Amino acid sequence: MPRDTEVTPDGYQALLGDLxxxxxxxxxxxxxxVNQEAVTxxxxxxxxxxxxxxxxxxxxxxxxxxxxxxxxxxPQMKGFSRRNLHYMRAFADAYPDEQFVQGGVSPNRRKFRHxxxxxxxxASRSINVxxxxxx
Numbered sequence: 001m002p003r004d005t006e007v008t009p010d011g012y013q014a015l016l017g018d019l020x021x022x023x024x025x026x027x028x029x030x031x032x033x034v035n036q037e038a039v040t041x042x043x044x045x046x047x048x049x050x051x052x053x054x055x056x057x058x059x060x061x062x063x064x065x066x067x068x069x070x071x072x073x074x075p076q077m078k079g080f081s082r083r084n085l086h087y088m089r090a091f092a093d094a095y096p097d098e099q100f101v102q103g104g105v106s107p108n109r110r111k112f113r114h115x116x117x118x119x120x121x122x123a124s125r126s127i128n129v130x131x132x133x134x135x
Contacts, residue, residue, distance in 0.1 A: 036102070043101040046092030049085060063089075 049066070052058055063085045070080035095101055 040098070040102055042088045043092050043095070043098060045085065046088030046090070047096075047098070049089045050092050053089075 049063060053062065064082050067080055067082040067085050070085075074080065
């Protein structure tokens with residue numbers, strides 16, 4: 001650990017500043033990537049539920065069972081409640097084009113935008129987006 005009395009070499013502060021900036025930018029890119037994957041996953045889950053319900057006439061009880069089975073399969077993850085699965089389906093039904101969903105978070109943007117904000121903007125009502133990953 002450096003002491004206050006130690007002399008720092010020329011250019012050290014500049015190097016430290018550059019490294020800190022690179023680390024922060026990498027963290028932001030990683031967060032955006034994870035968030036984009038989460039939004040796409042929510043959409044795909046919603047699309048799969050919607051497709052099966054329409055094609056095979058499944059009722060709402062299927063969502064209850066899926067919620068229980070998904071929570072049992074992934075106990076460390078949050079967000080697979082019955083309500084959230086309904087929200088995922090509504091999201092997919094409102095925006096049937098997956099390309100629209102995949103283009104939601106631009107890695108070139110400097111400002112971080114959480115998928116909850118994205119879904120709230122997209123949906124006609126407030127959506128409780130599950131947190132599957134913590135960054």
